């Protein structure tokens with residue numbers, strides 16, 4: 001299965017693509033640069049547990065990311081914890097912006113943030129080479145937002161960050177909202193209006209069992225079908241084609257083209273068949289799937305003196321073993337060995 005939008009090199013010079021044993025081409029790397037976070041979102045963190053994993057230095061992340069780019073990665077998303085807490089992030093971005101893919105193109109550089117530090121950092125991030133940003137925002141009602149983040153005053157701060165990101169040109173600007181029945185499922189219609197008012201892409205995410213505590217149950221998930229039905233009751237939605245096969249969101253537009261709705265439905269409409277992602281944790285371990293029970297210590301091998309060629313080979317062999325899919329809700333399903341805040345989106 002090959003995603004349509006990937007660059008194609010002439011046959012005689014085509015470098016080997018990073019593929020798994022299911023024939024999926026892996027071109028999207030997500031790198032967690034810290035598992036520290038300045039928010040305590042109720043569906044993610046218990047609030048008692050802080051950071052648990054060491055961070056590499058910026059030069060070490062750069063060397064590891066370069067190895068993945070040598071193997072065909074074209075998209076790099078920086079995540080956390082909260083990546084804007086990471087000292088040296090702008091230096092890392094400048095270095096990544098100077099890299100070229102195997103096809104001589106700039107990397108597609110994106111970042112996911114809770115937006116708390118975005119107001120002051122939007123312009124420097126853009127100048128350092130970041131192209132686009134996704135902001136996690138789980139309510140358009142300030143009281144509900146701050147009940148979820150458990151950070152007083154955070155709503156206006158994040159809203160300011162979103163507007164600063166758009167003003168800096170970090171677009172397309174996406175807003176990720178994790179929906180939980182009984183917490184913020186009353187925000188669906190408000191977010192649809194927000195998407196139009198702010199002209200942003202609001203993406204609703206079905207709640208996945210990746211939290212620190214034991215909150216997840218099938219009943220707490222708000223399924224894609226219900227979200228679409230509810231928005232269609234207040235405004236027309238037009239389904240949009242995915243930009244590429246590995247796009248995780250089902251996208252919907254509005255007749256006048258202002259604003260967009262996306263729904264990421266890993267629980268009710270899984271998209272593992274076209275998955276193009278692997279992850280690098282803040283302490284340098286490869287996770288081939290968000291729900292992996294195994295981790296592969298790339299950084300440990302680098303520290304032990306492995307050459308770039310040996311490390312690339314290790315990445316190749318590790319990705320070959322990538323899981324076919326997740327097994328959420330199935331008998332015997334095991335939560336992953338790390339919770340989301342310690343993996344990164």
Ligand code: SF4
Nearest residue numbers: 272275289290325326
């Ligand atoms: S659950 Fe795993 S295989 Fe499925 S889309 Fe997510 S990372 Fe890919």
